[in-house]
Amino acid sequence: MPSCRRCSGVRLNVDCIGCGNEDELHSGNRCWSCILAATVDRLLSPLDNQAPSPALQAIATALKAMKRANSGLTWIQQPHVTAFLQQLSAAPVITHARLDELPASRTREYVRGLLVEHNALPRRDELSARFGEWSDQALERITSQNHRDIIRRYIRWHHQRRMNQMDEVTQGTFLRAKQSVTVAIELLNWLTERDAELAEVTQAHLDRWQAEGPTTRGIASRFLDWATRTSLIDPSVKLQPHRRGTSPRLDATAQTELVATVSHTTDMNPRDRAAAILILVFGQQVTNIVRLTWDNVTVTEDLVSITLGTVEIALTSPLDEPWRELAATPTHYQTAAHPNSNWVFRGGSPGQHIQASTLTQRLSTAFGSRAARLGTLHELTKLAPVAIIAEALGYSPATIERHAIDSSANYAEYIASTATVKSGA
Structure with missing residues (x-):
């Protein structure tokens, strides 16, 4: 069982001379957290030794409070991040407009996200x-x-x-x-x-x-x-509108095999498995999945349920397992980027959910999200009325109606071909 240094008999001194905590030391007999705090103060202090702006003070407090100090130190010591923070520390007031004046970069947007997430800047779209x-x-x-x-x-x-x-x-x-x-x-x-x-x-x-x-x-x-x-052109002139090709969809057999694989695989992390279940079982769009919050999910000892439309849907075992793991160990919770985030699928940017394109790419090693979703909706419309499916899954009735018509048309073609074969025999 884990024990303190005194109880374990370890004689090596691992007490930080800065904070006095028993912890892994970084350098100079100081722990990672103390080194991070000293680095933050050095980079975010104006050159005239004045106190940093309230906005930067908010970032400083957030970085120093990180549970995983080594990640914060690794990030802040990157040359481009160091240079950006030093440039920003010279500004007496930090606003969205001031940030917009700086060269566009991922660092600029990440720092903006930190400022918003820690209430140093107002949230904007x-x-x-x-x-x-x-x-x-x-x-x-x-x-x-x-x-x-x-x-x-x-x-x-x-x-x-x-x-x-x-x-x-x-x-x-x-x-x-x-x-x-x-x-x-x-x-x-x-x-x-x-x-x-x-x-x-x-x-x-x-x-x-x-x-x-x-x-x-x-x-x-x-x-x-x-x-x-807006009466700018003659209404009689028209272009042939851009038409996408007919999207492929997975058949019922492939869907069933994928659900079984995703339910039991150890090759995918809980987040990807949870998202895959929503696509393969409930036909959810990735753009809607990434915007789910924990307000939409209930995890108790006996039950895991999720609200996709207006109906709370229970997830039976083993479909509930990745959701239990995700609730127990949410991603990105040890950094300053998501101190109080309610997103189920947290992204790399502060306070933001994962991008739909990123999740789609992650899942592409196992299946095509669009083909799987269309295959699921195609099969679901055979099992229940349009209104019930639409209400339960959060789709418009018109969308589900199109899938139902397509499903019925395919079935009608099958019946017609079967009848032809019988009559020919």
Whole structure:
């Protein structure tokens, strides 16, 4: 059994001369925590020996309180992190605007996240802010002033307005907005090269532009729909919209085998197993999984349940096992990044959940998330009414209805082919 140095008979002195605790020593007879505290004070103190700003004091307190001091010391001693913190320590007041003036980097955003998570800066939607910064640069690529004004309106009154109405801008919304604006700019620059204004665009223009480029040019239909609603173009001109190919889905046999594998494997960590179960058993989208909080999950000695829609669903054994492990040992809890985080799937950025793309990539070694989700929904629609599935899993009835129709159509094709074979025999 673990025991103190005196009880174990160890004669080696491992008492820190700084704090007096019996601990692993780093250097100079001081423990990792004391070395981290001294390093933090040195880096975050202004050159004139004045006290650091209240914002930096909040970060300093958080870093010094880390349970895993070696991780904090490793991070803060990286040259680029050291240089950034020293630069920031010279600022008398730290705001989001002040941080935005500094060169964009992962370190800048990580420190911003720490400041927000420890209440030194107000929380803001970072993806919305990033879109605003990106769109300002995108406007510079437009070769016509008139077209630049149109895209500015499109950005402000369509994309940014929509983002402002959302509780949280998702990665998907952010990427679709960037893609829509990028393709719209390409179309307008193409028109400018042909001495045409958007108001003068004809069906011949659009047909030629679409025929000369990749299929993704069809994404410009989103911009043209907006232009039609705002009376900027003739409503009769249309693009062929961008169509994605038919997505593959896992069949029932593959789904069953994967559920059995994920339920018992030791090759995946509890977080990935828990996410995989939500996809394979309940057809959940990764973008929704990463936003789950512990308010959605109940773990007791007898039962593990999770609320995906409006219904609390019990997880039977062995599906509950990774959730019990995850509740007992949540990730990232020993650093300053997540002191009081309620996210089930905590990410590397302070106070943020894991990115959907990151989780998808992690799961890709075992299965394709989209194919598995579509396969699950396809099978579930055979087992229960649309309204019940939609309510339990948090989907809109229209979405589940589409899967149900597809499932029924496939079954009808099977019956028809069977009848044909019998009649032919």
